[in-house]
Amino acid sequence: MSGKAERTKELILDRVYPLFSKRGFKQVTMKDVCEVTGLSRGGLYSHFAGTGELFEALLGKITEKDAMDFHGEISKGLSATEILEGALRLMEDEMEHPEDSLSIAMYEYAEVTGSDVMEHFNRIWEEKWTALIRYGIERGEFSNVNVREVVNVILFSYQGIRMWSRIIRMEPETIQSVTGHIRNLLIRKDL
Amino acid sequence: MSGKAERTKELILDRVYPLFSKRGFKQVTMKDVCEVTGLSRGGLYSHFAGTGELFEALLGKITEKDAMDFHGEISKGLSATEILEGALRLMEDEMEHPEDSLSIAMYEYAEVTGSDVMEHFNRIWEEKWTALIRYGIERGEFSNVNVREVVNVILFSYQGIRMWSRIIRMEPETIQSVTGHIRNLLIRKDL
DNA sequence: ATTTAAATCGACACAGGTGTCGAAAAAGGA
């Protein structure tokens, strides 16, 4: 009788996503999960040992769809500038709608459990941006910037905005002024 | 008998600073405060109604010493470059020792209570950096950058690093690569 | 030294979360 259990697990994971994306990790209790799934405490615990295990399972399910795939896009013959524009648009979307993303929950999860999920994700994004900028410089589309510096600035201002948009009112222009800066840094104007 | 109460309040505020700076806001309980002050629950509550009020009092006491006073420094006849170097060093120090600062606690406090402390502080720093950069441009020391863009990048990457250094291992060079970028952005090399 | 008001104590009731367990219900193979 394995079918039922699997289906229930799927149901739980589906229902629980908005909970974590909107509230973060710490603010989600098993009681909330009960309400949103219609299951009882006992029913829940026979699938997941707690919110930690639940969130890990959710992460495992989500991680696969990887939003920004430079290498794939490069091989599709896109220019560095085109890829950059796509990436910046993605960043803007996520920064303007932080409630749809698990980033904050991941941050809190890492904070609470000491897990290294964030180091993992951070490294992935670092590598991707590094690859993109190198590619753009090689092709002569981008200025010859210090790659390490610019990558760090991109990643940290991105993360800074994400965290801060939770607690201070953030105008879209503020976000766009940062992505605009990145664009100006990279794209050569002397062509 | 007003003297005693005042002294006890001072004692509490002194003892409680490291608690908030090291653990943030949410992770500090009245029990912790009891331990660190030697007072009992009742004794504490007759001074502060809870960790919220306690933290607010701490903020009020701290706010006065304002680390970065551009206008004062400008009137002392310092060059924009000198002020910038001082500010960057301050940023580096705080980013390398986040456990000595109340920033994280303030962030969490704002998150939990919906208070606008952070908006306030954010605006202050925004104004100060704006003033500094304009000053540097006027004096011909800084490049003619887009002020708004650069100020936002500075503030957000600063805040991003501060948040993230809590959960991922952060090399000093990483931090320096960001302050280095700011320096390169601003200081003219064509002189 | 006495008195009075302020400051402190610590036991208490409460709130909201956790994880458990035996009993009940549902699923699906025979």
Add this chain to the structure above:
DNA sequence: TCCTTTTTCGACACCTGTGTCGATTTAAAT
């Protein structure tokens, strides 16, 4: 249909924090 195994239920005991309050101690004015 019946019987076994899986799944689900919800009451339970526990934990950790909160804020309160009458009793007690301490400070300082007279």
